[in-house]
Amino acid sequence: MTYCAGILVQDGLVMIADTRTNAGLDDISTFRKLHIFSWPGDRSFGLATAGNLSITQSVISFLHEGLPHPETGEIETLRNATTMFRAAQLVGRCIRHVREIDGPALDEAGVKFEMSMLFGGQIKGQPMRLFMIYGAGNFIECGIDAPFLQIGEHKYGKPILDRAVTFKTHLYDALKVGLISMDSTMRSNLGVGLPIDLLVMRRDAEDLELNRRIEAGEPYFHDLRERWSAALRAAHMAIPRPPYGPSSP
């Protein structure tokens, strides 16, 4: 499994991804799923991946090599895409290209073409944007009403995002809530695990403000997990017991 979340708030973008992959429960490895494409001062992008690792890694390789534009024949890359929308389309085209190459053999082998991606970032002078891109290469964009997107094992970590994140949330509070969301997911699904990769991009910086890996035992994340557990315990214990009983209406 995998869990990745992208949060787009007023001050910038947070992306978080775990690193656990498994082919069955008995074959667990660590692979980076949060990829960075950055030309500081001009443009920076984060790309988080979920699903079949052979597919998503091939997509990443095509993004590095570029694809010929279907009409002009010129090699298109994230470096020369003119807008975030075009850049997201390029990611989608790379996905479709991998499907053309590998799809038939995967079909024959009974392997589904399953994958999804979060793609966020900013090109100088243009808006910062965050997209969720599907296996067919189509995509949706994050809006300000629900300023986050998730891929992979998303349900365990969604309630806290639903409750705690708005467009006006402080950038590092968004990171904090993203880490709480990751913690909830890790506790309920062993297929999601440490280390965690994260990035923070401040709006209009066109650069990464933070690009970090949280390993097991990292003091802040350890403390966050302990505090959150203790606070949840205190929270449910502070709620009175139901007044219902044999004699209640």
Added chain:
Amino acid sequence: MTYCAGILVQDGLVMIADTRTNAGLDDISTFRKLHIFSWPGDRSFGLATAGNLSITQSVISFLHEGLPHPETGEIETLRNATTMFRAAQLVGRCIRHVREIDGPALDEAGVKFEMSMLFGGQIKGQPMRLFMIYGAGNFIECGIDAPFLQIGEHKYGKPILDRAVTFKTHLYDALKVGLISMDSTMRSNLGVGLPIDLLVMRRDAEDLELNRRIEAGEPYFHDLRERWSAALRAAHMAIPRPPYGPSSP
């Protein structure tokens, strides 16, 4: 969708179920999914259902009518089942019976035979037990290490159960945590909604201590939702922001 949880603690059993059913997003209704079979002082059972409503309702009808025992030919019902294990087997046989009758036509119509049930209760002088019964009529039993089982849309509400419920949890704290779990699910999935049905059975009472429906606006549940929201907000706000930044290691 549906969300049902059963919690089996030292002092007894809690079962909770929502009542929303939907055939598509534009056809939403209220149906009871928590069914009670009770002969006070001798035996009481709760049965919560998820999945295709035509299947689960047919199973309930067969449970009321009874099925001939495959060897003796005698009509077996929940009233005369000799143990909780036999009673759970009877539920499984009713499921298989419905599959025999309706399965081929459902297959032809492309409708999957999807359903699951929670079945809990106690027969006088025997242990209280809680089972999760699958669409094939097989089942698993709740143990003391993870003293709860869930069916339906279970992921949103699992983290709080994972954290807050142990076998020694007070019976009405278990009910409270079950309601928090239901609240988390309702917030994240519109397919799960009020009213909520619940029951509480105290161990060795062989009767229902509580059999109640929570409607919209019910004061305790309303207050629980408000308090839980406020406590979560306070909890994540009390955690310090990540100390990471451009200059951090």
